[in-house]
Amino acid sequence: MRSVLLTVEGMSAGYSGVDVVRELDLTIDKGEVVALLGPNGAGKTTTLLALAGVLTPTSGKVRYRDAPLRGALHRRARRGISYISEQGSVFSRLTTLANLRLGPGPVEDALALFPELEPLLGRRGGLLSGGEQRMLALARSLAGKPDLLLVDELSLGLAPLIVTRLLERLRAAADAGTAVLIVEQHASQVLAVSDRGYVLRRGRLSTSGTGAELLASPDVLRSAYLGTGPG
Numbered sequence: 638m639r640s641v642l643l644t645v646e647g648m649s650a651g652y653s654g655v656d657v658v659r660e661l662d663l664t665i666d667k668g669e670v671v672a673l674l675g676p677n678g679a680g681k682t683t684t685l686l687a688l689a690g691v692l693t694p695t696s697g698k699v700r701y702r703d704a705p706l707r708g709a710l711h712r713r714a715r716r717g718i719s720y721i722s723e724q725g726s727v728f729s730r731l732t733t734l735a736n737l738r739l740g741p742g743p744v745e746d747a748l749a750l751f752p753e754l755e756p757l758l759g760r761r762g763g764l765l766s767g768g769e770q771r772m773l774a775l776a777r778s779l780a781g782k783p784d785l786l787l788v789d790e791l792s793l794g795l796a797p798l799i800v801t802r803l804l805e806r807l808r809a810a811a812d813a814g815t816a817v818l819i820v821e822q823h824a825s826q827v828l829a830v831s832d833r834g835y836v837l838r839r840g841r842l843s844t845s846g847t848g849a850e851l852l853a854s855p856d857v858l859r860s861a862y863l864g865t866g867p868g
């Protein structure tokens with residue numbers, strides 16, 4: 638049976654009084670991977686920031702587990718929401734181990750998810766490669782078994798093989814109960830592990846569907862990448 642975790646109704650959000658996301662509706666069920674796609678500047682990051690509590694929506698309703706979702710990032714973390722920003726969410730002056738210790742779950746669980754981090758435990762976060770930093774952020778977050786994980790541009794600048802590895806871990810986390818909302822540029826790779834996806838264009842929802850439906854639609858993918866096509 639469907640178990641809705643997050644419901645967004647008519648949410649608008651933006652900067653300095655100007656909305657760049659307008660009247661957005663979306664839902665996320667427990668254990669689903671949902672992709673948020675769209676061309677540059679469509680409003681994907683802004684949507685995540687509003688859901689993470691970094692930005693306050695200017696209108697609309699956001700409900701999480703049947704109660705309004707309010708408050709700042711740290712309060713949402715206590716309700717089981719984890720956010721990994723585009724910048725990486727890694728403390729560059731702290732070692733990998735210290736980064737993991739700051740996480741919400743046991744270090745052993747994080748290392749079980751990404752054993753690749755074991756030889757890097759003594760290295761400072763800022764010296765890790767882009768892919769290693771993303772693994773660290775994901776390992777730290779998933780070790781806390783969040784109910785909802787919001788991830789921005791997991792694959793930015795990474796080799797396809799590493800992206801595949803990260804997406805596999807996300808899929809496995811979702812299968813174990815964590816709902817995932819992921820913003821991505823690599824639309825086809827992320828849709829392959831997504832249950833559903835939403836495509837934004839100029840701040841508004843243009844299309845939505847199952848991962849398979851969106852993958853089968855070249856127009857949708859073109860729209861997601863370039864802002865051309867229908868919608």
Ligand SMILES: Nc1ncnc2c1ncn2[C@@H]1O[C@H](COP(=O)(O)OP(=O)(O)OP(=O)(O)O)[C@@H](O)[C@H]1O
Nearest residue numbers: 652653657675676677678679680681682683684820
């Ligand atoms: N801090 C800010 N102040 C003012 N405008 C902003 C700010 N951050 C983003 N914007 C604008 O809001 C719009 C949506 O940006 P957003 O970062 O949400 O898009 P995006 O879909 O995540 O794009 P990308 O794929 O390029 O990261 C853009 O026009 C952007 O220029």
